[in-house]
Amino acid sequence: MTQNPIIDIKNVHKSFGKVEALKGVNLRIEEGEFFSLLGPSGCGKTTLLRMIAGFEEPTSGAVIIGGEPMMGIPANKRPTNMVFQSYAIFPHLSVSDNVGYGLAKKKMSRSEIAEEVNNALAMVDLVGYGDRSAHELSGGQRQRVALARALVMKPRVVLLDEPLSALDKKLREQMQIELRELQQSVGITFILVTHDQEEALIMSDRIAVLFEGEIAQVATPQTLYQQPVNERVASFIGVMNFLQAQATESADGGLGLEIPALGDVAIAKAARPEDLPAASIDRIGVRPEMLTILFDESDHAECESEGVVVGASYYGDMTYYSVQLPETEELTTVSMRNTAGRSIVASGTKVRIGWGADSIVLFS
Amino acid sequence: MRLTRFLSKNWLLTYAALYVAFLYAPVILLPLFAFNESTIIAFPLTGFTTKWFTVLFESTALHQAVKNSLIIGVVTAVLSTILGTCAARAMVRFGFPFKRGIVSFIMLPLVLPEIIVAVALLVLLMQLGFPLSIWTVIGGHVLICVPFSVAILSSAFQGLDKNLEEASLDLGETGWGTFRRVIFPLILPGVISSLLITFTISLDEFIIAFFLTGTDVTLPVYIWSQLRFPAKLPSVMALGTILLVLSVLLLVLGEWFRRRSAKQQGLDPASGGGFMQ
Ligand SMILES: Nc1ncnc2c1ncn2[C@@H]1O[C@H](COP(=O)(O)OP(=O)(O)O)[C@@H](O)[C@H]1O
Ligand SMILES: [Mg+2]
Numbered sequence: 302m303t304q305n306p307i308i309d310i311k312n313v314h315k316s317f318g319k320v321e322a323l324k325g326v327n328l329r330i331e332e333g334e335f336f337s338l339l340g341p342s343g344c345g346k347t348t349l350l351r352m353i354a355g356f357e358e359p360t361s362g363a364v365i366i367g368g369e370p371m372m373g374i375p376a377n378k379r380p381t382n383m384v385f386q387s388y389a390i391f392p393h394l395s396v397s398d399n400v401g402y403g404l405a406k407k408k409m410s411r412s413e414i415a416e417e418v419n420n421a422l423a424m425v426d427l428v429g430y431g432d433r434s435a436h437e438l439s440g441g442q443r444q445r446v447a448l449a450r451a452l453v454m455k456p457r458v459v460l461l462d463e464p465l466s467a468l469d470k471k472l473r474e475q476m477q478i479e480l481r482e483l484q485q486s487v488g489i490t491f492i493l494v495t496h497d498q499e500e501a502l503i504m505s506d507r508i509a510v511l512f513e514g515e516i517a518q519v520a521t522p523q524t525l526y527q528q529p530v531n532e533r534v535a536s537f538i539g540v541m542n543f544l545q546a547q548a549t550e551s552a553d554g555g556l557g558l559e560i561p562a563l564g565d566v567a568i569a570k571a572a573r574p575e576d577l578p579a580a581s582i583d584r585i586g587v588r589p590e591m592l593t594i595l596f597d598e599s600d601h602a603e604c605e606s607e608g609v610v611v612g613a614s615y616y617g618d619m620t621y622y623s624v625q626l627p628e629t630e631e632l633t634t635v636s637m638r639n640t641a642g643r644s645i646v647a648s649g650t651k652v653r654i655g656w657g658a659d660s661i662v663l664f665s
Numbered sequence: 666m667r668l669t670r671f672l673s674k675n676w677l678l679t680y681a682a683l684y685v686a687f688l689y690a691p692v693i694l695l696p697l698f699a700f701n702e703s704t705i706i707a708f709p710l711t712g713f714t715t716k717w718f719t720v721l722f723e724s725t726a727l728h729q730a731v732k733n734s735l736i737i738g739v740v741t742a743v744l745s746t747i748l749g750t751c752a753a754r755a756m757v758r759f760g761f762p763f764k765r766g767i768v769s770f771i772m773l774p775l776v777l778p779e780i781i782v783a784v785a786l787l788v789l790l791m792q793l794g795f796p797l798s799i800w801t802v803i804g805g806h807v808l809i810c811v812p813f814s815v816a817i818l819s820s821a822f823q824g825l826d827k828n829l830e831e832a833s834l835d836l837g838e839t840g841w842g843t844f845r846r847v848i849f850p851l852i853l854p855g856v857i858s859s860l861l862i863t864f865t866i867s868l869d870e871f872i873i874a875f876f877l878t879g880t881d882v883t884l885p886v887y888i889w890s891q892l893r894f895p896a897k898l899p900s901v902m903a904l905g906t907i908l909l910v911l912s913v914l915l916l917v918l919g920e921w922f923r924r925r926s927a928k929q930q931g932l933d934p935a936s937g938g939g940f941m942q
Contacts, residue, residue, distance in 0.1 A: 354835060355834075355835075356831055356834075356835075375834070376831070376834045376835050377834045377835070377836075377837045377838060377839060378837075381835075382835055382836065383831075383832070383835045385828045385831070385832060386828075387826060387828050389826060389828035389829050389831070389832035391829060391832070391833075391847060392829075392851070393847075393850045393851060402833070402836050402838075402846075403836030403837050403838070406836075406837045406838060406842070407837075450832075450836065454836060454837070
């Protein structure tokens with residue numbers, strides 16, 4: 302990490318009367334990052350974002366933007382611009398006037414403003430829409446106007462509060478890609494608030510996971526998915542199976558794992574989280590795609606165990622099987638890619654499950 | 666037989682029709698007698714004339730009353746709309762101590778009998794040694810008009826998305842700039858509604874004007890004073906006709922304006938800050 306993050310949030314608390322929305326948040330966001338605040342509804346994401354924008358003051362702690370403490374500095378003096386969840390397009394103004402709204406306060410000539418507005422509209426693919434009025438636009442177009450209106454101000458940080466949640470699935474997926482590409486081409490720091498873990502994984506450089514006003518983990522999408530720090534994060538990001546396990550210290554500094562549902566496996570020292578005593582382990586995690594159904598007699602894996610298929614959900618490209626493993630009551634999810642010539646296994650079929658030491662996620 | 670069956674089957678419709686008839690029949694009589702030849706207000710009508718209107722235009726006392734009423738109406742409308750805007754804004758957006766008490770206090774004149782307000786104000790002004798003039802009437806009218814203005818404007822403010830104000834601040838605009846460039850244009854239909862309705866209330870208010878006016882009578886007070894002379898009754902009818910047409914025009918204009926601006930904003934014209942809902 303560099304010495305001077307664009308945003309530095311130091312031990313921020315925020316209370317609304319009796320409700321404690323943020324309980325000591327520390328966060329450093331680097332210049333040019335696409336950073337996401339991810340968490341379930343009500344965990345304090347919006348509050349944190351609004352605090353950066355200047356719409357809320359922390360009860361205690363400090364928000365520092367570009368090295369300057371923001372205490373007492375109102376929203377209209379901060380180098381941030383926001384894309385609101387409702388887009389907040391001014392309904393009485395045309396698209397151009399919406400985008401140029403903030404430029405009127407800067408010392409620019411009419412033609413300079415018009416040029417900046419056109420550039421911004423081009424950036425979000427809305428060339429020729431300048432004269433339309435706000436209510437003539439679709440949801441996706443409003444979203445783009447809100448984005449152009451923020452970008453035209455050339456802020457150091459763009460704040461986005463669930464900007465895609467009002468769009469339908471297809472458009473949302475398209476906008477996720479576009480937004481990411483746009484951020485990379487302009488190079489401005491984006492902070493995105495979302496409750497959609499998939500969206501956060503697709504778009505972000507780094508993600509902070511929040512639960513009940515506290516940060517649980519800050520990591521890249523890959524690290525977050527592969528090494529969630531605890532069971533709560535693990536079950537919030539993607540699908541995770543949890544299995545009973547017992548661990549013993551082994552001579553080489555690794556761990557010996559006994560998993561009743563799957564079998565025994567040795568974890569190398571390198572794959573073991575540092576401050577994790579064997580005695581503290583009682584459950585481990587396994588992602589559905591890290592378990593394999595061994596369809597053919599000739600298929601083999603590092604470790605093998607047996608189970609019975611109880612149900613299957615067909616997703617087109619993938620099939621998610623519910624498998625009853627021995628010594629466990631809960632069903633385990635196993636995902637398989639639907640490649641050519643492979644049919645769906647019927648319920649009640651006994652199958653061999655392939656896995657390995659790499660499949661196992663340990664929680665500290 | 667068929668009629669009674671029709672009535673019993675459509676009793677609600679019948680009720681509504683009778684209701685409207687009772688409500689508007691007297692209003693229809695007004696223009697009828699205004700153009701009637703005879704001085705006596707009675708059927709049958711005796712012939713068409715416009716002389717009562719000519720009489721009106723030649724009366725200087727009437728001109729003075731109209732002028733007083735217009736001044737009082739316009740000043741009342743502007744003052745109570747400004748006060749109403751401030752109060753409605755505070756009511757909708759902010760929390761402050763004793764909010765409910767203060768709000769009820771502002772709205773109180775709405776339910777207080779006007780005669781009580783009028784007498785109380787008169788006694789107060791007498792005690793203070795304040796001379797009666799059109800300004801004392803304006804004071805009384807503002808008092809009773811502010812609640813209407815607050816009611817109209819608080820619905821306009823309620824329809825305003827708080828994020829729009831924040832977006833404006835976020836884009837570098839000041840608080841005053843935000844009011845000028847975002848809030849005011851968006852509540853404008855409510856403001857116009859408020860101006861029109863408070864103007865109309867002031868224009869035909871009688872009791873407070875009667876008590877608080879000195880020598881500068883308002884139009885309703887003038888009309889009342891003319892009713893004592895039977896010969897002047899037809900010209901009062903003519904005056905009433907003019908006022909009727911004017912009021913309808915004002916209301917239609919206000920509603921047209923409100924719908925037009927609601928449509929511009931892409932809102933449902935049947936909602937949001939109007940008084941004709
Ligand atoms: N202005 C406010 N007044 C009172 N409580 C609030 C206010 N804003 C947020 N909260 C509370 O703070 C908590 C976090 O809210 P928020 O930041 O909006 O969550 P999120 O955006 O993650 O869904 C919630 O319990 C919410 O009810
Ligand atoms: Mg939120």
